[in-house]
Amino acid sequence: MSDKDQNPMRKLKIGKVVVNMAIGMSGEKLAKAATVLEMLTGQKPSFRKAKKTIKEFGIRKGENIACVVTLMKDKAVEFLKKALEAVDYKIKKSSFDEYGNFSFGIKEHISLPGVKYDPMLGIFGFDVCVTIERPGYRVMKRRRKKSDIGKNHRVTREESIKFVQEFLGVKIV
Secondary structure, three states, X not given: OOHHHHOHHHOOEEEEEEEEEEXXXXXXXXXHHHHHHHHHHOOOOEEEEOXXXXXXXXXXXXXXXXXXXEEEHHHHHHHHHHHHHHOOOEXXXXXXXXXXXXXXXXXXXXXXXXXXXXXXXXXXXXXXXXXXXXXXXXXXXXXXXXXXXXXXXXXXXXXXXXXXXHHHOOEEO
């Protein structure tokens, strides 16, 4: 191991996990999806509005069409392990972006372990987006004295793949 690997500021961690249910319409179906999302994550979801009107799909600008939950720290890792179990711990290499983040989708929420089907709610699919970062990334997001992250401190695709394989036991397909 080199000095670079020993540095605690170079260690990777899961920054956040974003769970998104895009329904495409408001009303009762979106309310049910929000209930399912709250049941899965243990957090109250926030709603996302349509950016523009699409008459063919019956969507108006400003109408709620999706719900999202952002999980941090231990909750994020716990949920991510459940979600990866639903996809048999397999992720495509193309799911990773150039900055080491990755995303995958789950077609039915009932495929998560410990979740039972409720005919009153129905079945919903969702997307899971994972951000992998190093200590020190806060300077990029904070309100006061924002700064850029140096090129050498950014997470690469290869580093992220190696981290996910070792930390979560994921197989890259």
